[in-house]
Amino acid sequence: MPDIGVFDGIYVTSKRGPNETFVLKSDGKIIIENLTAGTEYDFCISTKSGKMLSSFYHVSGVKTCLAAPLNVQEGNVTDTSIQIAWDRADGDFQQYEVTCTNCESAFRVQKVKQETATFSNLTPGKLYNFTIRTEKEGFRDSIFVTKEIETVPSAVQYLNYSRDSESITVTWPPAQNMFDGYVISINSKVFNEEKMLPSGVRMYKFESLLPGTDFLISIVTTNGLKRSHPTILKISTYPDPPSDLQVFGQEENTVYFSWKLPRGGFDMFQLSYCLMNNEKQLTRTVYDSRAVVKNLAPGTEYFFQLRTVKGLDSSVAVEKKVITKPAGICGLALKMVNTSSATLMWNPTKTNFTYYKASLSNNTFINKFRIPGALTDFSVTDLTAGGIYNFTLQRLRGNIEGASAFIEIVTEPAKPEGLKFFNVSSYSFSLYWRLPYGHVDRFHVDLIPDHGSVVILDLGVREYQVCAFIT
Template structure:
């Protein structure tokens, strides 16, 4: 009987559920199997999926788990672990049959004969179909093969050339090699180049064991901030103990020592852990001194509490939160009446807040994205924003009225303060501070003419939190002075005054018609004006000034004339029998002044007339009596003051008339009346008589006839 053995070409994929272990110590097949069953699963099986990996880099022959006597009357049908043999890669000529035959004896038959043989092969060798399946071939595809058939290239290149089996069209074929001896109870060895060959089972060879990859279950429970309880499933076979490794996943990259311990139990309590930390746990079952595939699990310890949450650097639109926390965490979660934030540090500046608004904050330490610590809570208000457009009326002598615009954001009221210093201090209990809900306020009964600091701030949280104080200067209007009597002489005027209230200084001025005004500033309550013109009416003005430029009292005025001085000269010039022109000089202390007023008096003794004229310039008298002497006086008049007069005299031209008087002289003394001396004396007496009655006119008395 001839059996067709096909060398099968398999892929290199390894079954992920098994692991393979080469054992270098040479033993018999039975000893190898006992060792594999004790410390692994069994001697390895070979499949088209694992052959390439198992056969890689073999340096010698190895026992595998196939023995002819394991499966009763059908040799080589099952592996030592009971799996069916679905893949074979025998060395040509093997296994040696019990009756030696040629491996393949084809004859020159027709295609139908070949097909019959293939069908017979299918009937006689049920494993052929499984082999074809492994080769991804069908029976029909195999039937179409013609010409020489060469064993396929094995999975790994080998240095030893492989023998080939040729299928030819010769009618007869004989074996051209010497048949090897049949082994009654044989075991399979995997040759170094990947093919199989049966050998005596008591021969000593290294061997290959396999074991199913261990996938156990592990879980963690009762996790706290510093502890965790780990449980795992038992390993397969004879497990001597378990090695438990656990470590901080973050710090293990910093070469931190990994904690390990051994136990025969299926659980362990992990203690002295750090809160909020990711730990990795690996439990290795140890079997025959070999670590099986570990059971792995990672878990976070509970994060510790967040505490001492507070705020600093609070402004109108932001505040900085800071807090304390022990242990580790992935991040801190800040929640509340604002947009949530996730940060790594234990402080954060929350921005874009509304002024004067209460915000609630909750800070938690978070691990594993969802596990939160006990949170710390905190509430605080942002500062109210500054008030806008703060102004003071500054129009009243004892009141200050403030006005401002609403502040942005929220507020409960406003605090307004008035200080006599330049510093503003928000003080809810101070006498000079008041709370109001409107945007204006009037301080009454303040000292006039005084500088104040006016301060306004928005309040929130039931008026307990103040925003930034806005400060401006505010002033009461100064009062008017009480101007006393002015004292004047010819070129000086002295003024003094009193005032009730505060002031900075006074502006004093003096003016007169036609003269330049004089201004000055003084801090005293009196002033002496000098360099004035005599005989001029001056108006003195005193205005109270405050520290604010342009803020002043109503001006207070008084007028007075400087004392006039007499004209330096006066001249009366006769124009004709009835007119006299009177001129005079301007007083030297009045030169340059306009509108100097003069009183001019014209007096006639004879006619007993006195005429007074007020004038600002020279004057001509008309309509006078001829031959009359007129006396003139020119005085400077200033208010009710007059200077000394400047006199002048003049006599109008006479209109001459002659009057004759006859005088009869009688005397008891003879010839007395004819005496010239007596006559002259008589004439003088007559002159005295007429002189006493004709004063002020032009007359002359003379003797024209002496008898």
């Protein structure tokens, strides 16, 4: 402040600005604002009265302080590294000094020119303290900007699992370092569930799941608001087996199956079969809820297993024992017949069966017979002369019946009883007889030589007479 004289204000100028007139305050000080941080100024100062300036007083080497970094925030953070990012500081400076105040590694301080710094080899789930300031040689450093950043907790190393068709149980080893719990989740196309677990838990079971369904299970460790990167398990529940397996048709060489579709997802069905007590299995793939198995041996017991298949997984097997029908009867013929008995015969077979079932019937009765399997002929007795009978024959294996064969038996009629001649003359004679036992439709009389005529008379009471007239 000048010692004498009157003036309007203080005029300040410099090469980098400002060029302004300031009103001198009572304390004899002026404040020059809007300067650039980190810059050295040379000021020329004079008093001003009207348009007149006094001689200049030079003040050189005035340095502004450095501006601090702006908007310091966490960047990419993992379980072992932290990236710090910020906006560029105002003004002029050479570099930034970034310090981790509680890091254990040797690289606690970094000098960087860009607006990011990364610290590695850190402990998962730990809170770290950082300070950042700008630097320039010959200038006072900026004030510190502090920031607390926590590393992500370490992830679960792996997941073990066990499963069935409706549940999946997962276990895992404890996570390392600092964490306060887990978040486990399961997802499918139509279902999702998430569960928070305390840090001491090492197992979780997902229940009431849909069979044969693909699931994505994820687990993360938590520490406050931080979560680790997920440990993922892709797994499917086992498919449900088919239900209500039924045999709706059996033939000598073919068996027909049907079943109900299972709940949940599946790709196909696998039908396996083999002879009982034979380990060699035949397998076929079925895409429907029905199957026809051909080229089987007649009268043979087979063991069938049906499974649901989804990808590489298959359900438990539904099992059924089935006996094919024994072979039908071939070559059934009448070997011998008389008035009271008949013998039948048929071709032998190599098929498996237990015995024959036969029946003999007419309009008034039916008799059933069990014939040993070694026989290829059979006689029926106590028949009525002139009778007509139906004979059926089929092979059985257990309670499984083969195709039936049928033949009609007509027994020979009995001879007329009490045959005698009477009224014999040169041109005629008479015959008399009684009706024999059994069935008779009519009588036939042959006259040899054939020179004449024959008249048959029904006398009633089972008696008949023939009058022959010779010409």
